Amino acid sequence: MTIAIGFEGSANKLGVGIIRDQDVLSNVRHTYITPPGEGFLPRETAQHHRECILNVLQKALDEAKITLKDVDVICYTKGPGMGAPLTVTALIARTVAQIYNKPIVAVNHCIGHIEMGRLITGSVNPTVLYVSGGNTQVIAYSRQRYRIFGETIDIAVGNCLDRFARLLKLSNDPSPGYNIEQLAKKGTKLAPLPYVVKGMDVSFSGILSYIEEHLSGWLNSKEFTPEDLCFSLQETVFAMLIEITERAMAHVKSSEVLIVGGVGCNEKLQDMMKVMCEERNAVLHATDERFCIDNGVMIAVAGLLQYKTQGHTSWAETTCVQRYRTDDVHISWRE
């Protein structure tokens, strides 16, 4: 039996998770929530992580009923993400590794999402839609790489949703995307928004500018309500994502879809994806907010796989990088 602990802090979620082989022992998360209308910035987010990390770590150990002495390998997020917040979790991972003389493994955040999604849902070789505040990618596995079939050419879909929520001054608690989803349920009228699919890629920044330009006009004339706009934005951007996912599935002849990343817990997106999957006789795998949203367990899962095939990361390499593409990682644990 091997026990792995994962530290995640690449954005505004700080998470520590512990697994024993394939069993989740604990999954503790603390989110840095900003006031309505404001996003999270690197310096303040890092400050939040510094203030909370030791409590989150202790809570994760208590819930798992172990001490750091029992841990076999320490895993942390190397990137991609915001530099300052990433550095905090890496620092703690290195310090506890030194205190207890444990090997350390640097993990790619995107690979963490994919491997944990596969473990939790039991999907074998899915086409992956990875959608979050920082990433939007359609991914399929081939010859020891997760290959990116399509991605955003500007901002991530979650970033588009977050910034739209800021325009409407929606609450960031528990997350802007969740509040958009709830309001959208009351929307009835579809506003005409740009639909931007370019080959296998998508673009969201133009949609956001278009909304910024028309927002006050729409609301003042009562042509559309905030609820209508939440509904319209979700319909438009999710349709774009499903189009490119379906095309990737047709290309690789896949009959499984796995949705991962923070936006993946949106039930509207899951429902739309399910319709597409049923039409193609495919199976949809998705998880709830415990595992979709950034967490420590995903880092422990991917880290443990990496540790078992490649061993630990050398000390000098236990740094952080803001850019670290999904297809940069050699997937040594799959055929």
Next chain:
Amino acid sequence: MSTFSVNLSIPFPSGREAEIAYQVLRVDREPSRGSIAKSLTLDNNLLQISISGTEARKVRVALTSFFDSLILVTETIQLFGPPVPTYNYY
């Protein structure tokens, strides 16, 4: 152009604790756009830090960020220590 520099010698209760702080903090590079030179050295139970640069503001920022990290390391050692004597996974 004049150079601004800060040199500090930080004492730890034991050589091993100073070594942990040294090993943990030496890994991350300063952001390259900062035009800051930082060097860390270990002398028994003393951690020595030298930060220099041509802009006073950037030297101060680098020092603040060094202390943010150092404090986090020492708090972690206090809470989860005492440390084992050696590290075998370099």
